Amino acid sequence: MSPRASRGPTSSAVTPTTTPAATAPAATAPAATATASAGDASGGGQVHRALAILELLGDPESLGLGGPAGTAVEAPTSFGVVEIARTLGRDKSQVSRLLRLLADAGFVEREAGTLRYRLGTRLFSLGVRAVSKRLRDEADALVEREAALLGERVEVCVRSGGSAMTVSTAAPDSELRAVGWVGRTVPLSCTAGGRALLFDLDTAAVARLIVPEGLTAAGPAAPRSLDELVVRIAEDRGRGWSLARHEMDRGLLSVGAPVRDAAGRVVAAVTVGGPDSRIDPVLAEVSTGVLRAAADLSAALGAPGAPVSPSGAGPPPRTPRPRRPPTTPPVPPTRKEGVS
Numbered sequence: 001m002s003p004r005a006s007r008g009p010t011s012s013a014v015t016p017t018t019t020p021a022a023t024a025p026a027a028t029a030p031a032a033t034a035t036a037s038a039g040d041a042s043g044g045g046q047v048h049r050a051l052a053i054l055e056l057l058g059d060p061e062s063l064g065l066g067g068p069a070g071t072a073v074e075a076p077t078s079f080g081v082v083e084i085a086r087t088l089g090r091d092k093s094q095v096s097r098l099l100r101l102l103a104d105a106g107f108v109e110r111e112a113g114t115l116r117y118r119l120g121t122r123l124f125s126l127g128v129r130a131v132s133k134r135l136r137d138e139a140d141a142l143v144e145r146e147a148a149l150l151g152e153r154v155e156v157c158v159r160s161g162g163s164a165m166t167v168s169t170a171a172p173d174s175e176l177r178a179v180g181w182v183g184r185t186v187p188l189s190c191t192a193g194g195r196a197l198l199f200d201l202d203t204a205a206v207a208r209l210i211v212p213e214g215l216t217a218a219g220p221a222a223p224r225s226l227d228e229l230v231v232r233i234a235e236d237r238g239r240g241w242s243l244a245r246h247e248m249d250r251g252l253l254s255v256g257a258p259v260r261d262a263a264g265r266v267v268a269a270v271t272v273g274g275p276d277s278r279i280d281p282v283l284a285e286v287s288t289g290v291l292r293a294a295a296d297l298s299a300a301l302g303a304p305g306a307p308v309s310p311s312g313a314g315p316p317p318r319t320p321r322p323r324r325p326p327t328t329p330p331v332p333p334t335r336k337e338g339v340s
Contacts, residue, residue: 050098052088057108057119078116135259135268138300139168142270146293147172150272150286152279154293156259157193158268160185162209164194167268189215189229190222190247192236192256193271196294199237199258200266203230221246241287242269245276253279255287257294262302270294 060076081099085092099117102108106122139156146154153171157164163185188194189210198206207226215224223229236242242256254273258266270293272286273279279286 046098049088049090049094050102053084053095053098053102054107054119054123056084056087057117058123078111078114078118080114080116084117134301135297136167138297139268140170142293142297143168143170146170146270146272146289150289152272152274152286155181155193155271156268156297157186157197157271159188159197162188164188164191164197164269186248187215187218190218190244191271192242192244192254192273193269194256195233195236195242195244196256196258196269196271197266198233199242201233206230206233219246219249219252222248241291243287244273251276253283255279255283255290257290259294259301260298260303262304264304267301268297270297 057079060079079087081092081096084090084099085095088095099108103110103117103120106120108117108123109120110117135156135158143154143156147170151172153169155166155169157166159165164187165185166181166183169181186194188198198209201209203226206229210226210229215222215226215229223232233242240257244252244254244256246252248254252273253276254271256269256271259268259270261267270290272290
C-alpha cells in the first residue's frame with residue numbers, strides 16, 4: 001500500500017509538470033544556436049589566424065620585427081613554425097596545421113634548405129593581377145575626368161623595357177578619344193611620363209634599362225648621355241613631378257608624376273602634354289592637376305600615405321579649362337599632339 005501511495009502522488013504530479021517538460025526543447029534551442037554560433041566563430045577565427053600568418057610573412061615590420069627605420073637591420077623574409085607561433089601568440093600545432101593548408105593552396109611555400117615558410121608565388125600572382133586590373137579600371141575613369149578638367153589629353157603609362165607604354169588615355173575632343181593611343185610606346189629618357197617611371201631607380205638601374213635601348217635621338221633638348229639623364233631624373237624627383245620641354249620633339253612640352261602601389265613602388269605614371277605654346281602659360285595648373293591625378297590613382301592602389309577621398313566622394317568639383325576648338329577628322333597619335 002505504501003508503495004502504491006507513493007506512486008500515486010508521483011503520477012498525479014506529472015500533470016502540472018507536463019508543460020515544463022513540453023517546453024524543454026524550446027529551452028534548449030538557444031543552446032543549439034549558441035553552439036552553431038560558436039562553430040561559425042571558430043571557422044571565422046581560423047580564417048583570421050590564417051590571415052595573420054600571411055600578414056606576418058608579407059609585412060613583418062608592421063609587427064615590430066627588424067630594426068628601426070633607416071638602420072641596416074632588416075626584417076626576416078621567412079619564418080619557422082615556432083617563430084610564427086611565438087610572434088602571434090598561437091599554439092604551435094595549430095599554426096603548423098594552418099601552414100600546411102596554406103602551402104597546399106600555394107599561398108605559402110617552405111624553403112627546402114631551412115624548412116622555413118615564406119609567401120607563395122600564387123599570392124604574388126593574385127596580387128599582381130588585382131593591381132593590374134585595379135590600375136586599368138581606375139585609370140580609365142581618371143583620364144576621362146582629368147581630360148575634361150584640364151582641357152588636354154591625359155595618359156596613364158607603365159614601363160615596358162626601355163619604353164613607356166600607354167595603358168589608358170582620354171582627350172576632351174571626342175574624335176581624339178583613343179584612336180591608336182593605347183599600346184603606344186615612347187622612350188623613357190626624353191618624356192615626362194617615362195622619367196616619372198624612373199623616380200625610384202638608382203644610376204645603375206637606369207643604366208641597365210637605358211643603355212641596351214640607347215638614348216633615343218629625339219628633340220633638340222633631349223638628354224644625350226647617361227649622366228645628363230641621371231641629372232634630369234634627380235631634378236624631376238626633387239620637384240616631385242617631371243618636365244620634358246622640347247625633348248621628344250621641338251615645341252612639345254609634357255608633365256608627368258609617378259603612381260605608387262601598396263608597397264610604395266612606382267608602377268605607373270600620369271602624364272599630360274601638348275604644344276609648348278598652349279601648356280606653358282598654364283603649367284602651374286597642369287602640374288597641380290597631374291600631381292592630384294597621380295595621388296588619386298595611388299590612393300586607389302592602396303599606396304601608403306596617399307590621400308583617400310571620403311567614401312567615394314571623389315575630388316571637389318572644378319571648372320573645366322577651355323580648350324582650343326576640336327579638329328574635325330579622327331587623327332592618330334603624332335609626336336606634335338598629345339602626351340609624350
